[in-house]
Amino acid sequence: MKQKRMLVFLFALLAAIYSWAQNNSTIIISGTVKDKEGLLLPNVSVTEKGTSNTVITNEAGTFRISVKNRNAELLISSVGFQPLTVKAADNISIVLEAKSEELQEVAVVGYSSKKRIELSSSVSVVSGEKLRDVTSNELTSLLQGKAPGVVVSTGSGDPTSGSNVLIRGAGTINASTAPLYVVDGNIGGTFNPNDVESVTILKDAAATGLYGSRAANGVIIVTTKSGKSGKAKIEFTSTAGFSEATTGNFRLMNTQQLYDYQKTFFNPNPAALNTNTNWWDLAFRRAKVQSYNLSASGGSDKTTYYISGNYYKEEGTLINNDKTAYNFRTNISHKLSERLKVSVLLNGIFTKDTYNPDATVYDAYLNMPFDSAYNVDGTPKDARYGTWYGRDRDNFLHSLQYNFSKAKSFNMNGDLNLDYKISKHFSFATYNRARLFNYRSDAFYDKRSKEGATDAGALYNSTSFTNKLLTSNRLKYTNNFGNHGITALAVAEVEKTFAESIDTYATGLPPGRPVLSTSTGEKKTISGRVDESIFSKYLAQADYNYSNKYFFVASFVNEYSSRFGKNNPSANFYQLGASWIISNEDFLNVKPITFLKLRASYGTTGNADGIGDYAALGLYSISQGASYAGLPGAAPSQKANPDLTWERMTTSNIGVDVSFFKRIDLTVDAYNRVSTDLLFFRPLPATTGYDGVYENVGSIRNRGIEFNITSKNFTRKFTWETNLNMAFNRNKVLSVNQGRTEVFTGARQPVAVGRDMDEWYMPVWAGVNPVNGEPLWEKLLTDADGKSYVIYTNSYNAATRQYIGKSAAPKFTGGVTNTFAYNNFTLTAFLNFVYGNRVYNDSRFYFDNDGLYESYNQMQLAKGWSRWSKPGDIATHPKPVHGRTDASNASSTRYLEDGSYIRLRNIRLSYDLPNSVISKAKLSAVRFFVSGDNLWTLTNFSGVDPEVVLSGGESSIKYPISKKVLFGLNISF
Template sequence: MKKLLLFLILLSSMHKLYAQELAVSGTVKDNKGQPIPGIVVTESERNTSTQTNGEGYFSIKTSKASTLVFRGIGYTSQSVKATSSVINISLVESTTDLSDVMVVGYSTKKRSELSSAVSVVSGEKLNDVTSVSLGTLLQGKVPGVVASSASGDPTSGSSIVIRGAGTINASTGPLYVVDGNIGGSYNPSDVESVTVLRDAAATGLYGSRAANGVVIITTKKGKSGETRFSLSSVVGFAKATTGNFKLMDAQQLYDYQSTFFTPAPASLNNNTNWWDLAFRNAMVNNHTLTASGGTEKSQFYIAGNYYKEEGTLIDNDKTQYSLRANLTSQLTKRLKLTALLNGLYVNDNYNSAGTVYQAYLNLPYDPAYNTDGTPVDARYGTWYGRDRSNFLHSLQYNYSKARSYRTTADLNLDYNILDNLTLSTYNRANIYNYRSSSYYDKRTKEGATNNGSAYLGNSFSSTLLSSNRLKYNVTFGQHNLSVLAVGEIEKGYSDSNSASAKGLPAGRDAFSTATDIINNPTGGYDNYQFIKYLAQADYSLADKYFAVASVVNEYSSRFGSNNPDATFYQLGASWIITKEKFMESVKPISFLKLRASYGTTGNADGIGYYASMGLYNINSNASYAGLPGAAPSQMANPDLTWEKSKSVNLGLDIQLFKRIDISIDAYQKTNSSLLFFRELPATTGYSGVYENVGVIRNRGLELNITSKNFVKKDFTWETNFNIALNRNKVLEVNQGRSEVYAGASQPIGVGHNMDEWFMPVWAGVDPANGKPLWQNSIADADGNSYVLYTNTYNLASRVYTGKSSAPKFTGGLSNTFSYKAFTLSTFFNFVYGNYVYNTSRFYFDNDGLYESYNQMQLANGWSRWEKPGDIATHPKPVFGRSDASNQTSTRYLENGSYLRLRNVTLGYNVPANFAKKLYLQNARIFVSGDNLWTLTRFSGTDPEVDLASGDSSIKYPTSRKFMFGINISF
């Protein structure tokens, strides 16, 4: 690989070798015969280019083996072989991406025909960031889509929320559809595009389970022609980011502790940097080899991928192997076969020693290694830290890991009964197996209690789905009508078991060597079923008036016998205003469309398979006289039914000067009959019951702008900006209560944002004595409210703070530049207005309470009280303090807003004539960086958290990555 790269770099610096030259000239006109100035004419062999003048004339030198590519803003690109010295061509007008075909529901549409809020991210733009997590890849690229991750651990995932959370116990995640069927598996390197459906008209055909939006993933397919191979190879390294956070070293901690107690002088004998010992520079590898091609009747795409990301935390990594084979064949004139196979094998190694926790809290006073270089066993000898733990000692013997296999196989048939009548059957089997294992050696702190212990878990799940579709299209005059009917059934099965053992010899993790068990083995199996029927009518008139209507009825075995099914409907309409005669004279506006939609969707995910049933637990706790017994656990609710969402959307698409595309959407989404597990008093004999309760509303505004700033001879520049605002409000909860979780930090209260924080308000530090202050709100007999201040935590008022873990707006900004053979892209994403509760400050910013934990250095602008009259942010440190200064309050509630330089990529396209000398069709080398810079006031390592909880605890920080890659095809 190194020799190849050096060779490419050497070749790129050589003088170009010219083939037999041909002088080509001509004119470029539009479909009305008018000359077009400013059209870029590029010669593919040597990557040279020119532009047409005011009369549409061009002249360029090329070789006879070359191809000329004509492209310009507002016109469809055209390629012509250079076989003559005179080439005159006519370009067809194109409203940039408005003619692109998009996958929507069970069919495809041109972007200009849509009546709904839909966004598409190409595979190229999706994979600028190095990850196998879709949420990470989508972050900041689609308006209204908020992706977040609570951890930088490569074995962890990320969450996606579309247009705000609107449920309590059910899932907030979108419905995923891969290659036309619900569910499925994929590898990001095989993704052709990701389509995000945000409103009811778009999600209509999946409406029964699409209350949280739909993410449609389309994988790559083969194209007819010679077999083409391509290789993408990316290597690099990652380093944990620390943001504004810094821990104290030994001297800093000693000086701080000396202000409130007398630390042992011998503690300064060591200055261990536990953070540096816990984290490392980690390697990242991502390599993909593909082959594609075929005949006019049959095409194939085969891809293999190897992905290995070491965690920046030691003893932590993810290794993933994937294989995809997509085959399409026109078996007869009327019958088409599509067979898709995808396999994923994943090995995850988790850090088993609580290393992140110790990296933050272990004292620098304690040594990591003995004099002989072996890790210290912290349980013996002098150890100043509270937990007496050294992860380096434990990781010699312990492990925690998992492996999983996932196979998805699709068999799809499309049969044209008539030229305008198609019968299709789409069938999928999805099989998943997962095995986790942990071992704690008797020689370690973690394994000592049980004299060595091991844990093993296995789970298996399968999903079988068959979707049968009948589609009819008819065109008469200026009218076009498409009718679709679908019958679909999905069956799921899963089973699991787990076991644990103790009394294991040192270094022996096999269960057969154990002398006892820790807990009785557990196991069980589950199954579920969905049955769906739907119908849709899609109508257009004169290609400027569009209407769509659909109705969906779906049954789910998860709901009660009285209401197992529900019916949902969707309506949408749009009007291309620029096709009206009165718009012909408005030249600046190239395209203008008005959209509107209204509909209902549902949610059935995130609850148990048997949520409506009365359940019993059969376990050892209910046994009697050695015989198994059962105890009630869940009360039955035969009326339990679908969670429902009503959504209205108004949208406007406008294109200015054939180069600036703007989409604006305003929406309101109201979720009702929320699925909620209500806990019951112990006296009832049940732990709780699932009910349909409450109403939550989300309102928002989304804006997306794409601008082709420059399209010149050697230079192009394109910008995309998106921003989305969402406001959430709880309108109703159950049984006349005002809150769902009374007394919680986020109680979900009526009239408030469901993610609003509820806690005592921190009022700072009393300048007179250095004690903490909180607000105490009182009301007099006349109902007037007053705010007093108190040093006593129990007298502080718990109030709604007006601050929420949900951001006020989110978005992204990308710029793509090209200059001759060079390309440069930058991508920023931002989150604004959310508040993160920095839970971890309870431990390392506690004003003297925990002297046996390391402490953070004060952030910029923070100060500690030292003498009367000081205006400080932190109270006077007190050894073993008892005034609850570190208890829950707005003291640790921090602004989580941030602006992040998510990715920068610089690439070089090797000239075609050089590539051909290496028997390559094309070659590109590039360098990129992820998470290069973050602007934030947050005091922790990283402001990005799981926005559903809004907590930042002892966090595994995000990684900064530097990558080098090469893409070649041959």
């Protein structure tokens, strides 16, 4: 009996021991965390539910956590993803769903990549796919209307010309307003738009400040495509179509219209009615556009590659004008070991451009329809001889038989990058780039042409060579522990630029012999120059986040530039930023709001662009003009300024990111940017012996609000997504140094304290006197009490030049994109718009001149316009007077027009072949598409196109932009 009791006791003891062991032993659970696209997610919190036991996934998205029993539950959470609770299990695979796909976009910000959701800065991300809905070989034109606060304006339809980019308004007078471009982690670089993976646009100081002196106007970061391990992917894209010049509301008169108009003030020759030449149609054409791109990518666990080649050819809509570009890229990365990775990136671009002289565009507008372009035998007529009604006696068709203007260039960039993992927390990277750029242009004017006759044939050659060397060395510390995340970065960077050029000019060349050695003229000029500059930078940055709710960033930059005076060659800049993801707080439990984040930043940046490499130095020119005893001498040519220093921009930014119902994403930013120590070339009196001197003068403020909203309107079999972005910016001149209140006095847009920098200043057009048809302007007078009042005068010289309260800067800009998809069809329509700017239509001086020049063709009156013909007429145009002297077409608000417009920038329809069809051909994707660019524009502007370079706001004799229709095929296998 006693023995039996002992056995029962032993069994009970063993059961107790087993139970205690089960409750007190730990179990190791491992797993991986991915998003729905299969990408591994680092820095994800894995918490044993009901405890403070937390681990963080590593860079490979894996984790290991000790739990007390196998029935434990794990809470998986990460910034921007829906939290998920799962039961503990061995080798568990977890997939997280994003709260907002837009906020999961990866932004490259200052030497590292982060998700937008983690940033305290104002940034915009444009994917490569969204860029390629417009066909162009220039990234800038592809960005138009794609991001709030980024204004892209094109002053010409010439395919060899580029676009102007302005981010958050102009904050300088003389210096450059262009943003800084960063390609694949290094400042500068080249790329083909087809190779772009994404574009990140940095707008506030917390983001741009890391790039120091050249980031004052914003930063555009381009990341090119790279290979991924796995099966090789080959992709081919072919695009071809045609383009035509847009004419907007503008129409020129034909022979009958011009003859009837001239009869009201002049006695034109009736023989002119025998000819009706449309010079516009002779100058412009339906042009061809074609682009072919082939790429291959793939790799293994150790080596990845991306290789591409592109051919692009765009004929200008203007005859004898085209652009041809050949582009290749090779991006290769190889893991030499588990810790060391080497990357080699090569990009080369060879271009050939053919230019048409400006005279062709000029003649297209102004040549008379009375003049015939061809002789009886069909050859182009030489306008210098025989009957010719036009003022300039110029026939571009005759000149283009003999003359040419062309250029070619080769641009090569090579990057060698090393990334080394020193330890678990420390890494080192060195990014190095060499750039070689060669350029040559030739312009030949045959002695048989009007342009070459004076010099008996002339040839201009220009050759330049540029070399840039850059090294950027980066030490990084990263540590995630508990609810804390810390990243620290130190950077040392140096860039050196060397450039040289030589220009030659020779005369007396035989017909059709554009070679310098054939010159027989006495006039032969050779000039050249050499430029060198150095930039260096030291950077320290620290990032901290707590519990994926609170984010802080601080950075400090010291930069040196050889461009500035010996007293101020270097400058310090700093940046601060913070953000709070409120939606991760327990107290915010509002179901419609799936994400809410507040951001704030403050900091300084600098500007060193827009001045020469030797702007601060005292320079001498050696020439025969300063000769002594027949020997060339040296004379002062530039006054030194040893105190010349950086422009400085101080920017504050407040932003909010919010998502509703997982369907609507809204981003709003408000900013204030003050630019001080503006770089300015101040003219000096002639008695000083200098033209002027570069100085730091004055300050300008830009303020604005931007917003971007994306909504998923339908998400089932039929999908519809809308994106709208808008930006409002206002600028104001705060000060001008040297006790002045204005610079550029007398200009149409002087820079004056208290005014918009782009405000127009000119006589105010008061219309037409209905009694006699004479022009009227405003004249401001002051009474005895000091009050101003207005009278009207018919004397232009007596009219008062005044600020009119209208600006070349728009009140707001933006873009809207709608994407519809059903089955395998996708339709995308993208419109961009500009509102509230005033454009000075300078070209109306010539072809809307009220009879001043009877030898120029004239424009047809726009809708709503009328011409005075008898007493009592209420008209927009005065009575025409032959050779008039009352300056009705002089600079005034008469030619200042509303530049607002909305444009269908692109519409694109694509169709993807079903997998059941393409799998038989062993293809992975086949897409057909048709697209149209600039097919429709709504505007009241009377010229060919309201789009102008907004920082200037003038539209002169313009090469109009083109509308395009393109057809394409994309094949992947």
